[in-house]
Amino acid sequence: MGHMADPTDTDHHLAHLVEAGQRLVRSVDGLSGDDWGAPSLLPGWTRAHVVAHLALNGEGLGGVLRGEAEQSPAPMYESQEARDGDIEDLAGADHAELRERLLAGTVSFAEAVQALPPDRWEGRFERTRGGPTLPLRAAPLMRVREIEIHHVDLDVGYNPDAWPPGFAEELVDGMVKRQQPDSRDQGFVVRPLDADRTWEVGPVGDDAPVVTGPVAHLGWWLTGRTPSEQVSSSRGQLPQVGGW
Secondary structure (H helix, E strand, O other): OOOOOOOOOOHHHHHHHHHHHHHHHHHHHOOOOOHOOOOOOOOEHHHHHHHHHHHHHHHHHHHHHHHOOOOOOOOOOOOOOHHHHHHHHHHOOHHHHHHHHHHHHHHHHHOOOOHOHHHHHHEEEEEEEEOOOHHHHHHHHHHHHHHHHHHHOOOOOHHHHOOOOOHHHHHHHHHHHHHOOOOOOOOEEEOOOOOOOEEEEOOOOOOOOOOEOOHHHHHHHOOOOOOOOEEEOOOOOOOOOOOO
């Protein structure tokens, strides 16, 4: 499988970020007219909503890193309500403005990653003001995940098979940590067909269900999205997973 990147390896994630951002912008450049208002794979969101979210996410995470560099900490979003309202507002903007905001947010975040001094990466930041904190080191991978997953959500032909293999494994790592099976539910095993790793979710006994499929498809399913036909469980029915 080659080198497995450390989740805090900013150089690795910055390189991926640049490539993933370029792929995303190419897809957005292919949208015209009614394409923008068509449904995305996310319930209730058009493609314009997805692009608006990605633009604002880049601006928010970039603001966090710039605030840290200036020793003036800032949350990613003022509140969940402000975040949702901003997405709704920007989704209704002119398509050229949406594209420009996406491009600017993507570029400014990458620049903020490069500009943050090495000794400033040890802190934490708030996603929303007064909310739980996250490690600054997680920010580059967070942005990579946003771009790669929501690029698929745009429903423009980009799919998890296009993800770099290392990213697919990192995604499963992150999503497995997020899953908290109900104590009444049995845990399950995630065993990719195309990677040498196995993950356990919750308490796993000898008879625990084993979920198999390509690692990228497993990562997609673990975000709470509709699984492809290549994802299957030894029990027939797939376990319930929480949304990302």
